[in-house]
Amino acid sequence: MDDMVTxxxxxxxxxxxxxxxxxxxxxxxxxxxxxxxxxxxSDVHNLQASLRNCKQISWLVIESDSNxxxxxxxxxxxxxxxxxxxxxxxxxxxxxxxxxxRIAFCRNKYLDELKTNLEYAHVDYVVVADLDGLNTCVNxxxxxxxxxRQDWDVCTANQRGPYYDIWALRHKxxxxxxxxxxxxxLVDHGVGPEKALFASVHSRMILIDAGEDWIEVxxxxxxxxxxxxxxxxxxxxxxxxxxxxxxxEHVPMHQQLRAKGKRIFIxxxxxxxxxxxxxxxxxxxxxxxxxxxxxxKAIRGAIRDSLA
Numbered sequence: 194m195d196d197m198v199t200x201x202x203x204x205x206x207x208x209x210x211x212x213x214x215x216x217x218x219x220x221x222x223x224x225x226x227x228x229x230x231x232x233x234x235s236d237v238h239n240l241q242a243s244l245r246n247c248k249q250i251s252w253l254v255i256e257s258d259s260n261x262x263x264x265x266x267x268x269x270x271x272x273x274x275x276x277x278x279x280x281x282x283x284x285x286x287x288x289x290x291x292x293x294x295r296i297a298f299c300r301n302k303y304l305d306e307l308k309t310n311l312e313y314a315h316v317d318y319v320v321v322a323d324l325d326g327l328n329t330c331v332n333x334x335x336x337x338x339x340x341x342r343q344d345w346d347v348c349t350a351n352q353r354g355p356y357y358d359i360w361a362l363r364h365k366x367x368x369x370x371x372x373x374x375x376x377x378x379l380v381d382h383g384v385g386p387e388k389a390l391f392a393s394v395h396s397r398m399i400l401i402d403a404g405e406d407w408i409e410v411x412x413x414x415x416x417x418x419x420x421x422x423x424x425x426x427x428x429x430x431x432x433x434x435x436x437x438x439x440x441x442e443h444v445p446m447h448q449q450l451r452a453k454g455k456r457i458f459i460x461x462x463x464x465x466x467x468x469x470x471x472x473x474x475x476x477x478x479x480x481x482x483x484x485x486x487x488x489x490k491a492i493r494g495a496i497r498d499s500l501a
Contacts, residue, residue: 221253
């Protein structure tokens with residue numbers, strides 16, 4: 194009974210207290226853009242609508258290395274919306290060949306703007322969002338649920354499908370290490386690539402029901418996260434380890450935050466997507482995929498024989 198009362202109280206807080214919190218606070222939404230021309234306008238409009246009751250929304254998008262019309266779409270958004278800025282860093286691939294190094298470099302650009310640009314001196318919360326069409330399910334209710342409690346410094350998203358962002362995830366029981374580093378270790382020691390992928394990545398993609406308790410983690414992202422502005426005061430993204438290996442840029446940055454006592458949570462009700470390109474493989478188990486391939490090959494063979 195006590196649990197039921199607590200849950201009901203959190204639900205009321207998420208709609209009443211959360212709405213009040215948003216109406217008095219200024220938000221800066223930041224993200225990276227590369228070849229996002231197809232989705233970026235809908236992403237921006239959806240995120241803007243989800244925070245429509247907050248005091249003020251500003252945008253800062255960092256673009257680089259696009260081969261489509263992303264820059265043109267960003268210019269259009271800049272002319273259509275107030276408080277929308279983007280910075281294009283041009284071609285970075287030749288200077289920073291590793292993908293995670295480029296991503297960290299671009300993310301540090303918006304952190305630098307947050308720290309030094311007086312235009313953002315009023316910002317209370319920073320929303321970090323993927324702008325590649327992932328955040329299709331986020332809405333006002335999911336954002337409001339983040340103020341059901343106040344003991345967080347970073348609140349990160351959940352999905353209706355399996356939780357997908359394993360590379361950025363660190364939790365002592367659930368995902369204590371770098372999933373791709375573990376996969377390489379397993380393959381190097383004789384485990385088949387498919388089995389190694391399942392053991393290191395897909396087995397960690399659990400379903401988190403929206404009614405579950407918040408999960409405190411050492412690091413997480415999931416395509417959408419809210420940071421209290423003060424948590425990012427001295428933060429820095431790092432995309433490459435000292436030994437030159439690529440790493441999820443969120444993990445080193447979150448290590449810095451945790452070292453200062455900041456708390457990071459996955460909020461199960463903060464839903465931003467269903468299945469993603471990373472979790473879609475779980476819809477079709479490998480054994481089923483192999484069976485379908487064999488069936489299709491047999492059908493094609495039968496058709497070919499009948500035409501011979």
